[in-house]
Amino acid sequence: MKAIFILFIIALLSNSPALSATLKLPECLLEQSLETEVHFYISEDVLNEYSPEFVKAKIDSWIAYANTTLKNSCIPTRRSATHIEYVSELDSSWFQDVDVAERLLKNELGRQVPETNANGHPIFNAIVFSNWLNSYKSQYCGYASSSTFFFTIALNCPDSVLEHEIGHLSGASHDIKTLKEGVEAFDLEEYWMSSYPPGKPYSLGYVCAGRGTIMSYEDDRMPVYSNPNIYWDSKICGDAVTADNSRVLTEFAKQYLVR
Template identity: 35%
Template sequence: MRTLLSFFFSLICLMSAQVAASPENLILPKCQQEEVVETPITFFLSKEVKDDYSPYVREGMIQSWINRANQILKNSCVPMHRTLHQIVEVDELNLPEFESINVVHSMLEYYDPESIKEMTRKPNHYYGVIFSSKRSEALPPEHCGMTNNRVFPQFFTLDMACDKDTLEHELGHLAWAQHDIDTFSAQTEMTLDEVIETTPSHLKQFFKFYAFGYQCAGKGTIMSYADEVLPVYSSPEISYRGIPCGNKKFANNALRLREYVRHLRARLAVHSESVISHSEEKPPVTQ
């Protein structure tokens, strides 16, 4: 029987063969005005990405991921904005084949510990390693991205060749948004009650019964496993061809993301106060 690792350790998102569904007939809600939280993202490129893609191509692809992520957030009334912080080439990250996220993060920490330390101080700063399976036959095409929010709440990995929805899908996992409930059940092989019972006590607050993806009129929301995906998080306030794209009881990832934004705001406020306090404690410089 699979362990709960399948729940916390999300292996990929969307297959590279997926296509975005047409936004025609997609009805979106009117959003309430709320302070927007910016989430800068740093991308670390493996040697394979550098060898397989020109700077122009890889920068264009990364920007398209961010643009898509912001479209999904805006459509879903999530007051969050993704920004590109920087792209860093790390030749020491040789990732010709799929590796566990723990291994990848350990490699990154070894070669750039100061950057990791600085980014993890800021709860709104995400960072990820981008690899390339372009020349590898060992990597299954569905292994497009990976997170482990139990251990690395700001870290992800992605395959450069994967669908542009993959970035926001993985960032959704870091906000504790889950796959559609059928996929989730198949991966964990547990009931929701069993999942809660086996979840460490300090993480129970993050797991919500309504935080699942959904399919509407044959199309999936961003956290769903589906052949065609709409640029939205699941929400009963969104509909496609007259069919609701969510359910208040078990499929409202848009709400989960909005709650996560408020969580980030609170943590950022504490972080800012800590920085100010630390600065005031320093003795004045005399000359």
């Protein structure tokens, strides 16, 4: 009876729409990749909850997810964690304000924090806290600066958050559903012009067959950027005119590769 029950469960699972659906990725011909460094500055109070080994494993998991997303999306970029530094306890109530968190970090370190390496390639700087829920009025699990290569992230954030925030720093935007939430008269053109430099009209995330690309706010997200050559369950996961963040990040990478 037990064996029959197990077989019955397997049969049910094999007929599940979620399991029968497939992710179709484009073929990639990447001759050269931009190697991007990610530096992690970690508030020492995280060690009250987590061991250094756990923190390192979490960072490795974030980086692995980021590189899977970039590879799946045919983006000529790789991430590497090249610097991990613990700093005296930072006030986590400023988690949601990256500019303040950046100033607190630099004040604590007593030095400037590089945003480019010797080759002129970008360095993305993560300010890491223990728990994003501890922040005053924080609604999200990560925040990206609008003017520098800094972002905040917490150790209890999903693996997708690191690449999501770096996506913002590289010019990628949320999906249109997310952008319209809570805005009575959302104007996309006005939204593009409100950022500096102005956002590209094809930099939206996308939702396909109920699953979101990495820049969406869907509960079920896939390790891909919006791309009109990617399909989930036979549904296109991007739009060449409005939602092609693979193109956005490829263009971001190429501006450094040509130097």
